[in-house]
Amino acid sequence: AQTVTQSQPEMSVQEAETVTLSCTYDTSESDYYLFWYKQPPSRQMILVIRQEAYKQQNATENRFSVNFQKAAKSFSLKISDSQLGDAAMYFCAYRTDDNYGQNFVFGPGTRLSVLP
Amino acid sequence: NAGVTQTPKFQVLKTGQSMTLQCAQDMNHEYMSWYRQDPGMGLRLIHYSVGAGITDQGEVPNGYNVSRSTTEDFPLRLLSAAPSQTSVYFCASSYAGLKIDEQFFGPGTRLTVL
Numbered sequence: 001a002q003t004v005t006q007s008q009p010e011m012s013v014q015e016a017e018t019v020t021l022s023c024t025y026d027t028s029e030s031d032y033y034l035f036w037y038k039q040p041p042s043r044q045m046i047l048v049i050r051q052e053a054y055k056q057q058n059a060t061e062n063r064f065s066v067n068f069q070k071a072a073k074s075f076s077l078k079i080s081d082s083q084l085g086d087a088a089m090y091f092c093a094y095r096t097d098d099n100y101g102q103n104f105v106f107g108p109g110t111r112l113s114v115l116p
Numbered sequence: 117n118a119g120v121t122q123t124p125k126f127q128v129l130k131t132g133q134s135m136t137l138q139c140a141q142d143m144n145h146e147y148m149s150w151y152r153q154d155p156g157m158g159l160r161l162i163h164y165s166v167g168a169g170i171t172d173q174g175e176v177p178n179g180y181n182v183s184r185s186t187t188e189d190f191p192l193r194l195l196s197a198a199p200s201q202t203s204v205y206f207c208a209s210s211y212a213g214l215k216i217d218e219q220f221f222g223p224g225t226r227l228t229v230l
Binding site for chain 1: 147149151156157158159164166204206208210212218219221223224
């Protein structure tokens with residue numbers, strides 16, 4: 001079964017600085033997708049960024065970018081120019097290609113604090 | 117589109133009571149799931165469904181039932197509530213199979229069992 005690990009339960013960053021959140025996953029599949037979700041205090045789950053495993057190019061969305069290392073099964077999230085509104089729980093997620101089983105596997109999350 | 121809706125937003129139950137958390141989506145998604153999130157923790161999968169009439173257990177199914185009679189609705193039933201079921205419950209939906217589309221989440225239901 002696929003597993004997703006986030007080894008940093010908590011992180012903090014100074015406003016305007018850059019922070020990187022780690023995510024590793026375990027799979028025997030060659031085709032899959034990876035996601036980062038943000039959960040602010042409002043509890044709403046918000047998609048931050050997504051990555052196709054067959055693409056070597058790292059995805060970027062404004063201040064958010066990923067470092068996808070397929071061989072190492074690593075999918076880290078970099079937040080540049082951190083803002084107070086970035087403070088949230090961040091979840092890494094893996095999507096399988098199973099049409100009949102569980103599609104998504106989530107990591108345990110990293111709580112990010114942004115210091116003014 | 118309303119997306120994924122959940123009702124109620126808050127609920128307080130006494131031990132032993134039963135109730136149903138409602139979840140509906142209007143995006144014609146095949147895949148729907150229920151998660152619970154305990155304080156400071158991640159999401160744990162309770163049950164999921166890959167289409168109408170098909171459901172399966174996730175990581176923590178005990179004490180919960182689900183059914184999927186239509187594509188749109190995926191209710192979660194607590195049979196006999198226990199304090200250990202105090203949690204925030206999220207319903208989510210997506211297209212089934214390998215697609216780039218993400219899983220869409222409802223706003224959550226905060227449940228307290230006394």
